[in-house]
Every structure is written in C-alpha cells, then in structure tokens.
Amino acid sequence: MVDTAVRKPDTYSEILEVAEHLFEQLGFQKTTVADIAHEMQMSPANIYRFFAAKGEINQAVADRLLAKVIVEIRKIARASGPASAKLRVLIFTVEKLNSQRFSSDRKLHDLLEAAYNAHWPIVAAHDEAVNKVFAQVISDGMAAGEFREGDSDLAAILVRSACIRFFHPRLVVEYAQDPEPTVDQMVDLCLAALAKQPQLAARLAGKQHIIIS
C-alpha cells in the first residue's frame, strides 16, 4: 500500500466519497475503516489521520448527504416568483429528497435515521440551515405584502416543524403508507397561516410558478 495522502489535498473528500459509496452497498454499520482503506489502496492509519474514529466518518457522510439538500433549496430560494410558490417548492424538494433516499438508497437512509435518532450535532446544524432558507423566503414574502408581517425566523421554525412528518427520516418510514396529509395539503395549511389574505392564497394554491435560474 502506498501512502499518498500527504500529497493529495482532497484526500479528506475522497475518503468521504468512498465511504458513502461503501455505506450505500454494505450499510454504514457493516463498513469498517479497513474496508474504506482497502478501497482507497491506503493504510487504515492514513484514514485515522483525518478521522479520529469510524463514528466521525459516519457523521461526515451524513453531513454531506444533508448538505446536498441545502444546496438544492438555496437554489429555490434564489429563484424569481412569489414567496408562497417558492415555499411550496422548498417543502416539496426537502420531502422529495428524503423520500427518494428512503425508496432508492435505503442504506443511506438508515444512516440518516441513526443520525436523527441519536441526535448527532450535524442534525441540529442542518435544521438550522433549513430554517435560514425558509426564513429568507418568508421574510421576502412579508416584505412583498404577500404574508402578514411578523417574525420570519419563528415562522420558519414553525413551518419546518409542521412539515416534520415529511422531513424526518424516521417519520418518512412510519407514515409511508398513510395517504394523508399530502405534502400539498400541509403546504396549504402553512400558507393559509402565513398569508395576508388566506382566501386568495387558497385560490392561488398550485397555480403560481417560480423560475429557477
């Protein structure tokens, strides 16, 4: 085995990429540091130069998965269109990424379920990042007179909590068979709560568009 890590600035990222790939195949619990090292043709000792323990790799891979959600929803927040339409697309996107992972990448889903169950610090940080994106869109909607004036940070926390049944990996599993509420219905509830004119919001529901550049 050749130890090439010192000469590679991106070894850290490569370890995580390989780890994610192995987690997808074997599951995070069955993947060992030796497996990752073997796949990368390096020594386990070299991996331990970047991660003090396997648990740190688990957390970093989970963090990468959640970071992809944030990248997607930030794009939506920057789109042009009414705030209510953006908020709908935001909520749908978080839900879609979660449910896709559950149906297509069950083993990566398991990693996130463990992260939420054990309250890994990356989960709170992720929730905080989601809150910020939601708060920005809600604040824009308040400024535009679309939403009633108020505390946009609190409104963001409330909307995310109200939608937790679609965002939390454990609940995605538990309620997979429940037909109601749909994401659309829950978005309608949240928009009715935020809207300056709930009746108008109800009539416009699903008829507004946003343009993501």
Next chain:
Amino acid sequence: MVDTAVRKPDTYSEILEVAEHLFEQLGFQKTTVADIAHEMQMSPANIYRFFAAKGEINQAVADRLLAKVIVEIRKIARASGPASAKLRVLIFTVEKLNSQRFSSDRKLHDLLEAAYNAHWPIVAAHDEAVNKVFAQVISDGMAAGEFREGDSDLAAILVRSACIRFFHPRLVVEYAQDPEPTVDQMVDLCLAALAKQPQLAARLAGKQHIIIS
C-alpha cells in the same frame, strides 16, 4: 397458586393493571408473563387464556395508556367555549400527557416509543380517535363562523400532523431540549390557518377560556 380467573369477570383488566404496574417498575421488556402471574398469584397458563403471547399484553397496556389521553380530550371537546380556545387546550393536553409520561414514567414512555416505532395497530387507531375529537371541535368552529368553512376531517389530520413534534413519543425525546417552537406558537400557527379572521385570532390568542363541566 389458586386459579381464580374463571370466577372473576374482570381478570382481563386486572392482568393489564398489574402488567402496567410491573412495566412501570421493571420496563415492559424485562417483565415476563411469569412475573405478572406471580404478582397475581395465578398460573402463567391462566394469563395465556386471555393473551396468546406477551406481545399482546404489551399492546393492550399501551392501548390503555393512550385511551387515557382520549378520555381527557373528549372532556375538553364537550366543554363550552370558543372552538379556538378548545383546540388550544386539546393540543396542550395531548402534549402535557406525553411530556409528563416522558419525565415521570420513563419506562411507560419506552413502551409507547416501541409502539410508535414498530407501528403497532393501536397507534393508528389512537391517531384516528384523536383526529375525530379534533374534527368535532373544528367542525363546531366552522359552524359558528369562527373558522373558515372547509373539510373538518382533513383540517383535523393537518393540525395533528403539524403538532406531531409534541405528540410523538420519539420526537418528544429528540426535541426535549429545543426551546422552539413552543406548543403555544404551534397552536397559533394552526389557528391562523383555520381562522376566518387571522388578525382577530392573533389578538385573541390565549385570552379565551373554556369551561369543562
């Protein structure tokens, strides 16, 4: 040991009472059918006349715990007062019973956490019962002109789902340290979504009372 079950019509309930008491002390997983039989001075075979397996006792005890919640909220639904105030008290009551169980009866909480995690049928039945009580109050509020007209059954499902962070035993544990959202804030969101006049609802928040007879 004297087998007295045949002469006692309420042996079924007594088994559950004793089981709940033992679950509280030892935890449901460590309590055996032999423990319950010993406490009741009967033979395990007698217990098996009522329950085919220990798992059935677990489910029946969990069901009893959840039934207590339904008894409490039905009292509130029958109270006199504005629907929005009743809905607030309903949501607070479910939350309070859950969080009290978590802080004072951790071992019974564990049983309910297992029930939710494993999606025991009693959980869906309980959710359905909660929905019905919520729907009744929402429907009354719609009839009284307090809430916008609409599908009260769907509104009930949405309100319960929005509040799941306070109702679901697993989430009560996970978010025990999170200061926000508070129950009050989440109720405000739901009432703003339901109210015919959200501005008025906001001004009245927490200032209305109900009388439970």
